Amino acid sequence: MTTRKSRKRILCTVLVLSLTTTFGWARPALSKGKVAGWEQKQKKVGSPPRPVEVEATAEILARALRGVAVRRPDVPSESRLTKLLEKRVRSRVNPHGVVKCLSVESTWAVHARAGARTPTFVDLSLAEKPTLLRGGSDPAQAVLRFLDEHKQLFQLRSAADELKLDRDLRDALGFRHLVFRQRVRGLPVWGGELTAHLDPEGRLYCVTGNYLATLSGLTLEEPVLSRDEAVRVAVSDLGRIQQVRALGPEARRLLRYDGPRAELTIWRRSPEAPPRVVWHVQIRPNLVDNWYYFVDAASGEILEKYNNTQSDGPTTGTGTDLNGVSRQLHVYQQGSDYYLIDASRPIWQAGQTEPIRDPKGALVTADVRNHDLEANTTLYHVVSPNNTWSDPVAVSAHYNMGAVFEYYYNKFGRKGIDGKGNTIFSIIHVTKDGRSLENAFWNGAAMCYGDGGQSLKPLAGGLDVAAHEMTHGVIQRTVNLEYKFQS
Incomplete structure (x- = not known):
């Protein structure tokens, strides 16, 4: 007769063999001299995380599901134009980032994105005297003349040559907003706009924009591609x-x-x-x-592509994985951002109020940004502003997690790792002692992937690795074998 423990081992073996033979998974190709077998890899890299580490990272996941630790990546904040403006506007910058424009004897607050040559926000409302536009009855021409008078600040050689009035908007309070589109030698600049904001008396109080400084080195020849x-x-x-x-x-x-x-x-x-x-x-x-x-x-190279249909909720995107294969990804759109949250599976709970902070029944790929998994580690959502996914590690982890979920659901009717439809996490770019981790593991709450090193490529690239780690979770949630001896 077989003992209870023997039956557990048999069940474990059947699950793993069934996964391997049915799905036909192959380990990602390794260069000459790479370690091929999983057991060899474990011996070479070291033992799995200690239970205390499992408890710590499980707590991280618990906090993440409550929306405490998982957050979208930090959006680069707008910084002040400092030395650039100091040189080009002949101005002095006080400690608060307010630029004193000596030419008009006014104090303006000037903001710009980090690394940009042009201002994104110029607040003239702080001026000691109102900014009156000179140019007669045509406010658009007056704005262009104003920009030319301060071309060192706005970085436009000739505003009239590069900006064309696109929209003249008036709001209910009498404020006027002149929207100019940028064109360079007849070609439109994608997203290039500058808007002048006038109060009801016609005084300029603000200039906003996202445009290019005058291009001096760009060659506009006849395109090779028709x-x-x-x-x-x-x-x-x-x-x-x-x-x-x-x-x-x-x-x-x-x-x-x-x-x-x-x-x-x-x-x-x-x-x-x-x-x-x-x-x-x-x-x-x-x-x-x-x-x-x-x-x-x-x-003829495709530099970028994305689906511009705008609607909150589940949608699909594309990205290239670690094996160079273009994958369709199930993602979640909220506003103008897209998240690696798969809400397309039958375990997704409809009608959620906080699908980003607290997704229920989702497949989520999170990023620790090359940090160890410790008690105070922060998990970040993987986010794209245009639904094009450029991190092949994230693409592989997300796609493979979905493929293994589909196998368990279609073959056994299993609703996720615990069989109850709870959210499944993959965590990428995990390190150990601050160095790249040549391993992957199930920590009791999530599948975790290192980026490899001398012996292994990034572990997220292997579909069989994802199956192996998710099966650890399935075994834990079913027979709960002890992780010692031969189990």
């Missing part, structure tokens, strides 16, 4: 992600869309990145999705 070629590149890529259908006449009228569009544009990935000449391609594959592609006009 419009049609750029469209073909984008449509071909999107076809690998989802089906692209030709819309019927009613849908075309509703969306005012006659097919993929492409416009030559000046674009930059971030405020600090150099500008590029690209084709901005828009594709509507159906009535829901609205894809934007940015294709380099010289090389």
Whole structure:
């Protein structure tokens, strides 16, 4: 007769063998001399975390589920223009970051994003005298003249050549907002806007903007890639992600869309990145999705892509994993941000009030940003502003977690690790003693992945590693074998 412990071992063996044979998982390719076997890897790297570490990290996860520790990454705060303005505006900066513009004998508060050459917010309301615009009855021309008078501050060689009035808005209180779009040598600058705000008396009290300083080194030659070629590149890529259908006449009228569009544009990935000449391609594959592609006009490389359909809730995104494979990811959108929270599974609890701070029934990928898992470690949500995912470790961990969940659910009807549909966590970029961890482990509450090192590649890249770690959790929540001897 078999003992109770023997039956537990048999169940464990059947689960692991069933996973391996049914899914056909293969360990990620390792370069010559790499350690291939999991047991060899454990012997080489060391023993699993001690129980005290498990308890500590379990408490971290408990706090995370209550929305205490998990938070979105810090958004870079706007910083003051200091030495740059001091040199270019011939101004002096006081300790509070207020710029004294000597040319107009006024005190202005000037803000700019870190690394940017142009101000994002200029508050003129602090001026000792109101800023009156000179230019007759046309306020738009008066604003352009004002910008030219202070070109060292606004970093525009000729405002009239680079800014074109796009919208003239008036609100219920009589305030006026003149929105200018930026164009450089005839090409629109993606997202390039400057807005002048006037009070009811026509006095300028504020200037806001997100635009490029005058470009002196950008070469605007005839694009190597034609419009049609750029469209073909984008449509071909999107076809690998989802089906692209030709819309019927009613849908075309509703969306005012006659097919993929492409416009030559000046674009930059971030405020600090150099500008590029690209084709901005828009594709509507159906009535829901609205894809934007940015294709380099010289090389044909896809520099960025994202689905511009805006709605809170579950959606899909794309990213390239550690094995170089483009993956469709189940993510969650809230406002303009996208989170690696998979709310597409049958365990997701509808009608939640705090799906980001306290997700229920989700698959969540969190990041410790190259820190050890300790009692005071903070977990961060993995967030994208455009639903394009550039961290291959995050892409692999999130995709593989979903694949293993699907296996357990479709094969055994199991609702997650505990069988009760509670949230599942993967934690990436885990270190040990401040160094890259060549291991992965189940800590009693989450699957944790190190980034490898001399012997191993990042562990999140292996689908079999994700299956191994999740199965540790399943065993814990079912037969609860002791982690010693042969169990």
